[in-house]
Amino acid sequence: MTTLETGRTVGAGLDRVDAPLKVTGAAQYPNDFSFPGMVHAALVGSTVAAGRITGIDVSKAVAAPGVLDVVTHLTAPKLERGPMTLLGASPTAPLQDDRVLHYGQHVGIVIAETPEQARHAARLVRVRYEATEPLLDVADPRAEIVENPWGLDTERGDVDAGSARADVVIEGTYTTPDNTNNPLGLMTTVAAWHGDALTVHDSTQWPYNVRASLAAIFKVPESGIRVLAPFVGGAFGAGLRVWPHVVLTVLAARQVRRPVKLVLTRPEMFTSVGHRPNSVQQIKIGATREGDLVAIEHQGISSAAMDDEDYEPVSLCSSISYACPNVRTRDRLVRLNIPCPGSMRAPAESQGNFALESAIDEVAEAIGMDPLEIRLRNCADEHPLLGLPWSSKALRECYLQGAERFGWSRRTPEPGSMRDGGWLVGYGMASVSYPFYQVPCQARASVRHDGSAYVRSAATDIGTGTYTVMTQLAADVLGIDVTLVRFDLGDSDMPYAPPAGGSGLTRALSEAVHTACRRLIQEFLDIVHDDPASPLRGAALDDVTVTDGRIHRLDAPERGETYAELLARHGLEELSADGRSAPPAAEELGMAPAGAFGAKFVEVRVDPGLGLLRVARVLSAIDGGRILNEKTARSQIIGGTVGGISQAMFEETATDPLTGRIANATFGDYLMPVNADVPDLDVIFVGGPDPATPTGTKGIGEVGLVGLAAAIGNAVRHATGRRIRSLPITIDQLL
Structure with a gap:
């Protein structure tokens, strides 16, 4: 039985397989991607925290060098709110009305030939507001209170009776402030339309969510959207949601009919991609x-x-x-x-x-x-x-x-x-x-004619080491050297993966990879099940193990064949299998x-x-x-x-x-x-x-x-x- 007990590489402190790409500068982050004819975008942020927009003058911005378009709520098309996700509702679609709900809210986007031209023109947009007094303190009696929105309050026993029986009772008020996610990499989106098809490079921890959200917002099929995030410059949770700047970049690309890149500034990172609430x-x-x-x-x-x-x-x-x-x-x-x-x-x-x-x-x-x-x-x-x-x-x-x-x-x-x-x-x-x-996850594993393996899933690696540990895991289960395994991720065209967040990806993805690799070995056994030329004829999965890319019987190690030999004799370039995982139920x-x-x-x-x-x-x-x-x-x-x-x-x-x-x-x-x-x-x-x-x-x-x-x-x-x-x-x- 091929299991992790083989212990070839799992557990060992293997160096990161993606380290050479990172230290040589060859790893491509969203900000490194470009398309022919690509232009750039900059955001216009609100300078009040509450109120309404009473007027916007974009004339100076439109006339500035290199500017292609300026989009505000007055010119933006109607957009749907994104779908409900595992992490709750998507943020509200941007530029849909004149309301201002927080300081720094996106009230416009400028598209120009260069990033410098876009940022300069964004400063030329003049916005008039009817400001109101903002609510900024959780103790403000005017603020709306939402009780237990997800039904997660708990109670067991009798707290009042328990306190009355206690010899010692302590009470205290503890406070924690807002903290802001500050990954080193500035969040970036690059969007390119090809007719009704869309390609997006994004600083996301969840490519499938970006794909599903953009499909719903822009009313296009998910099958026509590809989201790519092979490397993400950190996130700490900032990349779990589809934020308004992502939607605006895609909108801008559709407006000017050219690929658009938007890179948030460091101050915009404080107002655009979430924060730990106080x-x-x-x-x-x-x-x-x-x-x-x-x-x-x-x-x-x-x-x-x-x-x-x-x-x-x-x-x-x-x-x-x-x-x-x-x-x-x-x-x-x-x-x-x-x-x-x-x-x-x-x-x-x-x-x-x-x-x-x-x-x-x-x-x-x-x-x-x-x-x-x-x-x-x-x-x-x-x-x-x-x-x-x-x-x-x-x-x-x-x-x-x-x-x-x-x-x-x-x-x-x-x-x-x-x-x-x-x-x-x-x-x-x-x-x-x-x-x-843990939530469901999928992976696909293939072994090629040269005995190498290719394993993939649409997960992301935000610096945690997912590339490396999944390479090790696949190598162990498939019984081949770790240098012969390639693990890929960060592509919504790959099998479904949940977000890299909540400490849930490794458990879900490792089980999916483990299952895919086990099923792949079964696929090899299936093709020789009735093969009189194979020493593995009739063998079941629990009857074999794999050593150095060679499937052999547990009770007779001399009786076996390599992956390459099996593929060659059956005229196959490669063989693949899919694996899934699902969270275990406590009752089961x-x-x-x-x-x-x-x-x-x-x-x-x-x-x-x-x-x-x-x-x-x-x-x-x-x-x-x-x-x-x-x-x-x-x-x-x-x-x-x-x-x-x-x-x-x-x-x-x-x-x-x-x-x-x-x-x-x-x-x-x-x-x-x-x-x-x-x-x-x-x-x-x-x-x-x-x-x-x-x-x-x-x-x-x-x-x-x-x-x-x-x-x-x-x-x-x-x-x-x-x-x-x-x-x-x-x-x-x-x-």
Whole structure:
């Protein structure tokens, strides 16, 4: 039986197969593509946050050198809103009326021969507004409140009765700010019409969604649209939705009947492609003196755009994190005049975990218990809502192995009791999880006459290593050297793939690739089933394995044939097979499909005189199921950890409270950590393959970030005695 147990390359820290293309500059990102006769577009953004457009003067822009057209709501055709997706409703189609819903909203697009001409002409467009006072604060009583839009509120037991029985009850309000996705690559769309057919190069994490959305918006068949994204310059969730600038680029190309390229500016990245919404969270936890959690109530309020349905249930993490009999979670949205929020690495969990894991430490301190001990005592060995055992959960091992490696036992319990010279030293930790997420996926595998393999799926690789791990997986299952496998992605003409997001792609795609490769071996066995010349005649799939491209019988390794020999004798250039995957059902499994788990341990240093905060060490102990590539997996956790440090100490999208203008929409003003802010980061993987899927994998893209904010906040409390309940943690909070 050909399975991953062969272990030829899966798990090994293979170098990225796409690395040579990237380091030599040969990898083509959306911004690198062009078409003959291609022109360029620039956006006109609103300078008010709320109101209506009363007039637009485009005369100077139209007369500017190189300008081909200027499109506004006065000249744009009627466009349909995009379809409902796995991630909710598509954003509203642009340029459809005179309403202004946020600062920076696209109110026009200029098409010119060069990008410089387009940007110059865009500044010449004059827009008159009837401005109204914008709603910009979640506490504004005028703002519309949306209750539980996706039905994800939870309740079990009797929270009020549980709180009444508790020996200790802690309550607190935690806040997190807007953060903005800031991938290095500026989001780019290149669109070219060929009659009714359309080719789009886009900075997307989901080519199939772009294809389906554009087909619905422009009322053309999906079969006539091809979306390409072989390389994406990062995204962190910004590429999961079909944003208005993508629609406008396609519209512009149709208007001028020439290919059009649009590259967002860095400030436009703050208003055009989503952001992590802010949150205000109320949390209340009751516990016994012995450390048993008896009640958790977690309520969250997050900001939403005026005409959008993006929803992040920040409190939901509390429903399954601990073995507490009485839990209530509730989330609401508040509609504001802000750009549409969207997913940003570890959406909802990163905000909710900060509140929950900070509050757990508060409980531990109130009853005099070590923070590690209270988490071990209340670890949920069964899924708290389903009442089923997890398909796999090595969280206890994460706690224990992580604590041992970090040296948690050296922590003295009293805040401010540990010093290194003039620095206060603090140890903090947090428990981490990211929910199971998987949707259907497809892949196709082929073996060619020379014995090489070609495997493909319409997924994307946003830097996570998908090219590499799928190459390794296919090589293992097909039993050929990894250098003979080519894996391709990022093309909507390939078999369907879900988004590269939510830590769900690796699990879904690996199962589809595994199935396709297994079925391909079966295809070879089928063509020799009645072949008297083949030593594999009549062999079943479980009777054989493959070594060095040669299918042979398990009980007689000398009896076999290579892929190349089989194809040649039957006059075939290649043989192909398709594979599919689907999420497992808990009822069929008899257990709850598990996402990734982990524990984060942090050491901080605080200068009490200057309020300086430095992260000295971080250890991440991660249960990620079967690790397909130790090197790329470790890189994912390290990258997520840097993002977590950034969320905890640096990132905050600053919006002017009067105008709605984002005041720090540049890399010079939007703070992120640099090398000096990031210490050596240690990562260990614990646990084993998850039996819920054939490949045993779990997604780990998000779990690397979750928990850092809480662990750093808990370490700051230990170092200084100050409990910080709002992010980012800044100098003024520590002075």
